[in-house]
Amino acid sequence: MNQAKQAVNPYLPSYEYVPDGEPHVFNGRVYVYGSHDRFGGNDFCLNDYVCWSARADDLANWRYEGTSYRSVQDPLCAEGSTAMRLFAPDVQRGGDGRYYLFYALEFCGRISVAVSESPVGPFQFYDHVHYPDGTLLGAKEGDAFQYDPGIFVDDNGRVYLVSGFCPIPGINPKFAAMNLVTKGCQLIELADDMCTVREAPQIVLPQQADAEGTEFAEHPFFEAPSLRKANGRYYLIYSSTQNHELCYAVADKPQGVYHYGGTIVSNGDIGLDGRTVPCNYTGTNHGSIVEINGQWYVFYHRQTNRTPYSRQGCAEKITLLPDGSIPQVRVTSCGLNDGPLKSGYSYPAGIACCLQTANGAGPYRAKTTIGEEHPYITQDGPDGDIFAQQYVANLRDGSNAGYRSFLLHPGTNLTVTYRCTGDGTLEIAAKESGALALVFPVTASNTWQTAMGTLQLDGEQELWFTYRGTGALDLRGFKL
Template identity: 25%
Template sequence: MLREGNPIIRHTFTADPTVLVHDGAAYLYTGHDEPPKGQEVYNMQRWLCFSSTDLLEWHEHPSPLQAKDFKWADGDAFASKVIEHNNRFYWFVSVSNGTGFGKAIGVAVADNPAGPFTDAIGAPLVTHAMLPKTENEKANLDPTVLVDDDGRAYLIWGNGQCYFAELRSDLLQLNGPVSTIDLPHFAEGAHIHKRGKYYYLAYGYGYPEKVAYAMSESIFGPWEWKGILNEIAGNCATNRPAILDFKGRSYFFYHNGALPNGGSHRRSVCIDFLHYEEDGTMRRVVMSTEGILPPVSSKT
C-alpha cells in the first residue's frame, strides 16, 4: 500500500504507534480501534504490524499479538512499546488485569520483528499492587522502555502519574521498587528515547492531549520540562508519540482522527519530520496532511 500523506494507514484504524528499525526496515506497531458501529467507546483487542523500507510504501503483516494471548488478562489492547534486545523482540503492553485490580503491564517475545509474539512470563510484569498507593485503576497504561548504552534497562509508564522502574537484564522482572517522575500535566502516553548525552521523555499533556517533553542528562533525572512538542491532533482527544531515527533523518509518529468516520475512538497513525536544535532541544513538530513526502496519486 502506498501512503498518500497523513494518515499513513488508511484502510483500517490504527493508534498508539511504536516503531523500531531492523535490517534496514522500519517496523510500525499500532493498536487497532474497533468500536461497535454508532458507539463512541474504546474497543481494542489486538495490535497490528506494518513494515517499510522508505516510510512511503507500507506492508501489513498478520496481527502478531492480541490481548487474549495473555491468558491472565481480561482483554483491552492499550498502548505498547516494542524493542529489539539481544537479537530478540520484546513487546511491552498494557492490558486489563483479569487476576487483579485495574490494568497491568505484560511482556511478549518473538524471534522475528513481525512475530508471532508469545507471553514471555505467563503473568503480569507490573500490577497495581506494585505501585505507590493509588486508586487509579488506569495507572498501568502505556509502557515505554529504554535499554541504555551500558545495558541497563528502564520502564516508564502511567496515567495521571508517571512511574519509573529499572528492569533486570532479562527484561522480564523489575529490578527494584517503582518510583515516580513529576511532570507538568502528565496524562499518559509516555515515550522515552536517548540521543547523544540527552534523555528525552515525551508524553500526553493535559486533556485533550498535546504532546510535551522533558530532558535530562541522566535517566534518573532531574527532568527539565521543555514545552510542547506537538499540538492537539485533529479530531482526537488523545495522542501518543513515537520517535524514530531512520536513514539519516528523525521522524515523529502520532495519531489523529482524520479518516472518514474517524475520531477519538477511531484513530489513525501519522508521521512528520522531527528536528533537533543545536542545544539538543526538539523543535515543535509541524503537523501536515502531506506528512514527510508530497502526496502520491497511485496505489498498490
C-alpha cells in the same frame, strides 16, 4: 511508466486504524507498534495487535505483517471469557536478540510481556512485570496504577520501563470509581530478563496535582510515556492533560532530573505560532520520536469518523537542535514524504490535516458524538475492508478542509470529485482564510461529480477547500 508512490498522512492505508504508534528501526526496516482501533467502533482498541513495517529508505510503502498478538493469549484474560482490549504497547529488542512486547490489558493496572524471535511476531505470552518476590508490579501496597508501558534499552544494556496514567481528577466518573493510585510518570529499571523489577519505581514527571509551581504546570503528565535517546540526551515523550499534544522532557540520564522541553506536535496545531484554537478535531495523542536515515520524525495520531474511537497514525519531520530542544511542528498531509506532494497525482480527500466548521473545530470526547453541523473523515466500507474509500463528509456552509502541502506551478489543473445535497460553491485557496484561487459552482447530486479548473499558484502551497451553500458537500478527492 509507473509513478513513484508518495508518503501521505495517515501513513498506513486509509482503511487501517493503528493509533498510539511506537516506531522502531530494526535491521533497516521501520516497525510501528500500536493499539488497534475499529472503524465504527464504540470504544478504544477493539481489535488485536497488528504489525506494519516499511524499508527505512522507502517510507511510502508499508507492508502488512499480520496479526502479531491476541489478548486471549494473556492469562489475565480468564479462559473462555470475552477478550479484553489490548491498550497501547511498545517493543524492544532484548540482550538475547529476541523482541519483547510490553502492553496492558484494559484497565487491569498490570504490565504484561510477550516475546518473539521476529520484530513482526507472532508474539507469545512471556510473563508479567513483577518484583523479585513474584508480586506483580501494580499489586503491591502503594504501587501506582500501571498503564501505557514504554520500554527502553540503553546503550549499556540497562532496561527501563516507563508507565503511568494520571487523568484530571473528576474528568470521568469511571476513573473515580476505580480509585486509581496516580503519582505521575513512573520509571522502573528491569533486570536482564525484561520482566523483573530491579529498582523500585520512581516518579520522573509530575501529574497535575503535583505540577503547580513547576515548569510542568501548563503541561502536566497524563499518559503515553515513551523514552528515547538522542545526542547523549534522554527524551521522555508524553501526552499532557491538554489531551491533544505530545510533549517532551529532557534529562542527562534515564532517572532524571527531567526538565520540560515543550510541545512537539498537537493534533490541532494548538500552541503553534501562538495558535489558541484548533485547526482540526482534537483528541487523545500518543506516539514517539525516531531517527530514520538521519532524519528525525514524530509519530502521533488523529481522530476520524466523528468519535475518538477510530484513530489513525500520522507522522511529521522534526528537528533536534544543538541545545536539545525540539521546535513544535505543524500537522501536514505529506508527513513522511521527502518534501511537498507533487502535481501529476490523485489524492484522496482523507489526507486532510485540517478540518473545521465556519465556527471552528473542537475535541472528540469519549462516549460522545459531535453534532451534525461538523465535517468529518469517514469511509464507504466496514472495518477491515481493504477496498473501502475514505472521504471528507458533511462540509456545510463555511466549513473547510485543509491540505499541506503541494509543489505547484502556474497552469496546474485541479480536478475535484464531490457530491452535494444542496447548491452553492466550492472555493479553493492557498491559505486558511486566504485569497481565492478557484471557485467551482456546485449543484445537488447524490452521485459523485467532477469539476476542473486551473490554478495559477507557484511553489510550495497549501490547498484549502471551503463549501458555501445549502445542504452538505462530501469531498472524495482531487487530482493535480
